[in-house]
Amino acid sequence: MVGAVVLDSAGNLVGEGWHQKFGGPHAEVFAFATAGERARGGTLIVTLEPCCHHGKTPPCTDAVLRSGVKRVVVAMADPFPKVAGGGLQILRDAGVEVIVGVCAAEAEKLNVPYRTLLRTGRPWVHLKWAMTLDGKIATHTGDSKWISGEESRKRVHELRGRVDAVLVGRGTVIADDPLLTARPAGPRIAARVVVSASGDLPERCQLRATARNVPVLLYTSVGNEGKLAGWRADGAEVIAIPASDNALSPDAILADLGTRRFTNVLVEGGAGLLGSFLDAKAADEFHVFIAPKLVGGDTALSPVGGRGVKLMADALELAECAFGQSGRDVYVHGFGAPG
Numbered sequence: 001m002v003g004a005v006v007l008d009s010a011g012n013l014v015g016e017g018w019h020q021k022f023g024g025p026h027a028e029v030f031a032f033a034t035a036g037e038r039a040r041g042g043t044l045i046v047t048l049e050p051c052c053h054h055g056k057t058p059p060c061t062d063a064v065l066r067s068g069v070k071r072v073v074v075a076m077a078d079p080f081p082k083v084a085g086g087g088l089q090i091l092r093d094a095g096v097e098v099i100v101g102v103c104a105a106e107a108e109k110l111n112v113p114y115r116t117l118l119r120t121g122r123p124w125v126h127l128k129w130a131m132t133l134d135g136k137i138a139t140h141t142g143d144s145k146w147i148s149g150e151e152s153r154k155r156v157h158e159l160r161g162r163v164d165a166v167l168v169g170r171g172t173v174i175a176d177d178p179l180l181t182a183r184p185a186g187p188r189i190a191a192r193v194v195v196s197a198s199g200d201l202p203e204r205c206q207l208r209a210t211a212r213n214v215p216v217l218l219y220t221s222v223g224n225e226g227k228l229a230g231w232r233a234d235g236a237e238v239i240a241i242p243a244s245d246n247a248l249s250p251d252a253i254l255a256d257l258g259t260r261r262f263t264n265v266l267v268e269g270g271a272g273l274l275g276s277f278l279d280a281k282a283a284d285e286f287h288v289f290i291a292p293k294l295v296g297g298d299t300a301l302s303p304v305g306g307r308g309v310k311l312m313a314d315a316l317e318l319a320e321c322a323f324g325q326s327g328r329d330v331y332v333h334g335f336g337a338p339g
């Protein structure tokens, strides 16, 4: 996430821009496009070091030098190996005054998912669920529409529109037949991902019917990919991974998503998939909606299955936890481990 502003030589704001999508023009390009000639002699302020390599777009350092700004203020250097201070050096060598580190902590926080992808090769994992006040994500019959109210569902759609992939387990596909798209569409179109070691997915469902319009990825065990030939014929991509105890390691799934340069992924449930991600400690950010409803039922699912921990002392305690109102629901937001 990168934002840039341009000030003219008198310090007036004359251009603004942000990086809208992977492969699209960088923030500086938009900011200079509005500023035009007014940038000459002025200042570029940008949250991330301007790039200096030919990637999907030409180097931003060229655009900075062409613009005629005499000063560049950068919040943080780009950890991307092909940049990593090189952009700053080019600007300094060309006689531009370069100031680095203004609001560095804020910028680094903004880009924790990106830094995680570069450092670990896996995306930043958001976990989301909606539950009743008595801690259920569905009734004992599996019905879950709707637990949370309209405002909370709107927030979930906004979240889907910002991530690169939305993940669910086989149980959710069968119980809910979800579409998993952002409605209305957001700045990104998330791939829809189903995890099923058995590969026993329904022949007819919304995901399969729309796989040609919005990407569908299916992760299954080596040996079961043949069961998904029909899905493949309908446009889904099938990825087979060796299973252990009839389960796929979340780390292996995330490593594959990382090779696709997915930066943020959202695990939406159900209990089985969320449990396997928590057991694997693959949980970076939480979005939990608690509705003032009670459904009861011994067999009604709670949000997180999996193995769990033995002792309360081993519980995962969210960091930077915030509690907000979302219509009639409570929205709990926090982090799995300090970013």
Ligand SMILES: NC(=O)c1ccc[n+]([C@@H]2O[C@H](COP(=O)([O-])OP(=O)(O)OC[C@H]3O[C@@H](n4cnc5c(N)ncnc54)[C@H](OP(=O)(O)O)[C@@H]3O)[C@@H](O)[C@H]2O)c1
Residues within 6 Å of the ligand: 128, 129, 130, 131, 136, 137, 138, 142, 143, 144, 147, 168, 169, 170, 171, 172, 173, 175, 176, 195, 196, 197, 198, 199, 200, 246, 247, 248, 249, 250, 268, 269, 270, 271, 272, 273, 274, 276, 277, 301, 305
């Ligand atoms: N309230 C909410 O926010 C919310 C959100 C989503 C779903 N739900 C509800 O949750 C219920 C479904 O939950 P659920 O726990 O039964 O199902 P689930 O988590 O959606 O799916 C479980 C299945 O996913 C596959 N799976 C999960 N983790 C895996 C792993 N690490 N490796 C390989 N496969 C994995 C397995 O399929 P295989 O058996 O094929 O291996 C497993 O049987 C439904 O009632 C749905 O309505 C509620």
